[in-house]
Amino acid sequence: MTPQTLLLRQIHPNFVQQGRVTSQAFRPTPKDENMLSVDDGDRVTAADAFVRFTAMPNCRSAGILAVTQAECAEQELPVIADGQPYPEHCSIDFTACTPGERDRKAKHLARAAQERGWQFLA
Amino acid sequence: MNPLEFLAPKLEGERFDGHTLPLEVLRDFSALQEMLVEVAKWEFRRAHPDRQRIPRNFDEGLELHLARIGEGSAVAALVLPLLGLFPRENVRYLEQARDHIVESIAQVDAGLPPPLPPNLLGYFDRFGRSLREGEVIAFARAGGDVRFSPATRLKLVKAAQVQSWTEEVALRGRVPEADQLRQTFQVLLRDGTKLTAPLDEQVRETVIKAFNDYQAGAHVLIKGIARKDGAINPVYKSIESIDRVSLLDPLDIGLRMEEFLGLRDGWLDGKGLAPPPDGLAWLQHAFATDYSGELRLPYLYPTPEGGIRAEWSTPEWEISLDIDLNTHVAEYQALNLHTDSVEENRLNLGSEDGWRELDGRLRALEGLQA
Helix, strand or coil: CCCCCEEEEEECHHHEECCEECHHHHCCCHHHCCEEEEEECCCCCHHHHHHHHHCCCCCCCCEEEEEEHHHHHHCCCCEECCCCCCCCEEEEECCCCCHHHHHHHHHHHHHHHHHHCCCEEC | CCCEEEECCEEECHHHCCCCCCHHHHHHHHHHHHHHHHHHHHHHHHHCCCCCCCCCCCCCCCCCEEEEEECCCEEEEEEECCCCCCCHHHHHHHHHHHHHHHHHHHHHHCCCCCCCCHHHHHHHHCCCCCCCCCCEEEECCCCCCEEECHHHHHHHHHHCCCCEEEEEEEEEEEEEEEECCCCEEEEEECCCCEEEEECCHHHHHHHHHHHHCCCCCCCEEEEEEEEEECCCCCEEEEEEEEEEEEECCCCCHHHHHHHHHCCCCCCECCECCCCCHHHHHHHHHHHHHHCCCCCCCCEEEECCCCCEEEEEECCCEEEEEEECCCCCEEEEEEEECCCCCEEEEEEECCCHHHHHHHHHHHHHHHCCCC
16 A cells, blocks of 8 residues: 555445535544545455445445545554455544544545545446 | 404414414415305304295305404404494304304314314315414313314314315425426426426426426425325325425525435444434424525535534535534534634534524634624
8 A cells, every 4th residue: 555545435325415525424433433444446446346335235325435545644544454354445543533533534534535536426 | 333353363383473474374364264154154054944045145245354463472363344235143153153163173173073064174175274383273262272283174174075185385396397388397306206286477487497407406495285185195196376486505405304304224334323303304494594594505414323414615614513403412613624723612503592603603714794
């Protein structure tokens, strides 16, 4: 993984209104143990990541946005290539953040991702 | 001659708190007058079973007048001026009619059969039609007030044994079809229901604009009278008349709330609580009454916890408001993307002060005057 590696994030359809994506899409919940699931864009295409995700039960996606590893580093968010539950899976680690910090960092990531544009659109 | 104090229904509900009556409610009283005349004729026939016809001038000059609006929510003082040709001896039939109408409401509300026959109960299709959920018309009578609510009205309409009835509605939908030859258009509701509506001259321009912008997602809000039928699960069948049509802002709050009403627990990939319907109704009402029309509408999203998140973006700022629909408390955060500075606050949106504070903060960030 390099600083420019795209980290692919599935965007739920209810997190899109008139083409705009909520920054919640880049904010993990306590139920996610404050780890945000993404895919390593160097190892899987956005189209393939979309197909794999939406093949799972109850999983819906409007498309895929992406942030870079460098943008995460700028927010002091470690990116862990955990390879679980599949080899390309990574987690952006928010565990050291307070709720307010989570929100603030998610806003930065969401703005960067939306300025980059959709990597895949359903 | 002094007018006869005839009826003083008390209207209860938020719309009547200022001791005023919305004009649309006056249409209900106009329907009540028609009902009173027909019930009075029925009373006359019962009193004179040997008479073939109602006297020719039975209701000549009969007009109820709204004399004043008294306090205590809004009390509509309806009087009978007793002017002109109206035969004085007919007053007693009108008074009997009034008492039977009020008694019919009381009986139906108590789950008993109403004294009026079905054809006369049919007038309740129009009397009470403008009442909204939570509103009541109370009639004083010996033995306790009689309370006439939208639910009571529906029972009376059903007791009239009609197949369908009308309701005042505010419906949001799209316009996929317009037929200029037949002077009608189709409204497509969110649940897929398609209703035919009259393409009246005064709404034509707006309807055609919505029709032309159908593919772009244009929605309209239609206020008017819709026909409904169905014994168990009533559904809208058509729009009978239209008061007004307006094109909706793409971020219209009500439109978004209709989408949220369709969410079920587990909406977020098997997780995520559905927002409570009464909380959505509260938020829609609060935005309509407490959020300035000068401010841009927010983008709205459901939260996994069953709340709603409002967001505003400017080139410099990202602003969010996480709203708890149960407590009406909201967490506000404004992030300056250039300086990374953050403003955070907890707002009580259950109070005007909370909305006023939100207004002030948004105006400051948008560069609007307070």
